[in-house]
Amino acid sequence: MKSLNDKQLESILADTAGLRQALRVECRRAEAWECLRAKAKIRKPSSAWRAALRVAAVMLPLVFAALFFTQRGAATNTIMLASTSAADTFALPDGSTVVLGEGSRLAFANGNEGRQARLEGIGLFMVSRDEARPFTVEAGEAEVRVLGTTFTVEHWPGEERVRTRVRQGHVAVEAGGEMVSLLAGEEAMLSDGKLVKMTSAAEVKSIGSRSMTFRSASLIQVIEELKTCYHGELRGVVMACSEDSVLITTSFSDQTLESVVEELNMHFDKKLTLRNGYLTISD
Numbered sequence: 001m002k003s004l005n006d007k008q009l010e011s012i013l014a015d016t017a018g019l020r021q022a023l024r025v026e027c028r029r030a031e032a033w034e035c036l037r038a039k040a041k042i043r044k045p046s047s048a049w050r051a052a053l054r055v056a057a058v059m060l061p062l063v064f065a066a067l068f069f070t071q072r073g074a075a076t077n078t079i080m081l082a083s084t085s086a087a088d089t090f091a092l093p094d095g096s097t098v099v100l101g102e103g104s105r106l107a108f109a110n111g112n113e114g115r116q117a118r119l120e121g122i123g124l125f126m127v128s129r130d131e132a133r134p135f136t137v138e139a140g141e142a143e144v145r146v147l148g149t150t151f152t153v154e155h156w157p158g159e160e161r162v163r164t165r166v167r168q169g170h171v172a173v174e175a176g177g178e179m180v181s182l183l184a185g186e187e188a189m190l191s192d193g194k195l196v197k198m199t200s201a202a203e204v205k206s207i208g209s210r211s212m213t214f215r216s217a218s219l220i221q222v223i224e225e226l227k228t229c230y231h232g233e234l235r236g237v238v239m240a241c242s243e244d245s246v247l248i249t250t251s252f253s254d255q256t257l258e259s260v261v262e263e264l265n266m267h268f269d270k271k272l273t274l275r276n277g278y279l280t281i282s283d
Contacts, residue, residue: 081106083121086208095128096135099207103232122154122228124207139164142175142190151182152207154228162190163228165200189224204229213251219244219268219281226279230257235277242283244268 081090083100090098093110100106104121115135117125127135129148137144139155142162149169155162164173165187173180173188173195180188180197187200201217202225210229214222220243226234234257248267252260261274273280 077111078107078109081108087206094130094133094135097126099124101207101231119153119155120157122152122156122207122231124150124152126150140190142173142188142195145172145174146170156231160191160193161227163224164188210254211252215249216247217249218247219270222248222264223279223281226257226260233257233277234279236279238278238280240280240282241270244270 077093079093081098081100082105083102086102088100090100090106092098092108092115094115096115098106098117101122104119104123106120106123107118109116111133114133115130117135117137119137119139123137125135125137125146127146127148127150131147135146135148137153139153140160140162142155142164144151144153144164146169149171150167151169151171152165152167153163162175164171164182166182166184168184171182173182173190175190175195176193178195180195182188182197185200187198189196189198198221201215201221203213203215204225205211212225212229214225217225223237227237246268250263250267252263258274261272261279265272271282273282
């Protein structure tokens with residue numbers, strides 16, 4: 001079977017998002033119908049019929065996904081994965097393994113000439129080495145290429161930020177015509193259209209964990225780690241000051257975001273204020 005190209009992989013995820021939107025529209029229509037039914041005193045549908053509707057709502061996306069793959073002749077070598085817990089581990093057909101964080105999705109095509117993945121969310125990849133078939137992960141505007149190594153990639157829908165960190169081996173990251181080469185202990189950040197390489201100053205226990213260890217970390221590096229560990233809870237960061245020159249070495253063990261911010265206020269010469277999920281940093 002012919003593997004999917006990049007545009008087709010992106011289309012898979014886009015179509016899936018579209019299906020969810022369609023289901024939300026149908027739910028709103030159902031709510032409107034229920035309101036109209038009450039006002040017009042229309043008899044409720046039978047319990048069996050309501051149960052059938054609930055089953056259809058669950059099965060419809062799966063049916064459309066199956067049709068999507070079949071129409072492209074890729075049902076046998078393309079898979080879609082989604083995580084529903086803090087960290088779900090999946091075995092890929094090429095012998096690699098991926099751990100996806102909660103709410104993350106991956107489309108993976110296992111082709112003869114290469115292995116292609118498209119990520120939304122955060123994933124830890126443990127790639128089986130195959131020099132004849134490179135392993136490529138697309139995330140936002142960045143592309144990560146490896147032959148066999150262990151690394152994490154993070155990119156959430158609606159955000160430009162793409163973060164790649166290497167635990168073992170060698171990784172190449174390309175974005176906007178720029179390319180950086182990373183080794184173990186290094187990371188690359190794509191933000192504001194710039195691809196920046198740096199040494200990792202933080203160590204996180206695992207995907208989905210909020211246990212963090214910082215070694216000579218700047219305020220910016222700490223904030224980036226908070227964005228990763230508290231994604232969804234930390235809704236935004238406002239930098240209303242210049243960068244702090246202080247470097248900290250400390251650890252946090254599954255603490256609340258509020259307690260972490262409270263402690264950071266004692267480390268840095270800045271004022272950190274958390275309100276309604278937004279973190280403001282000022283002088």
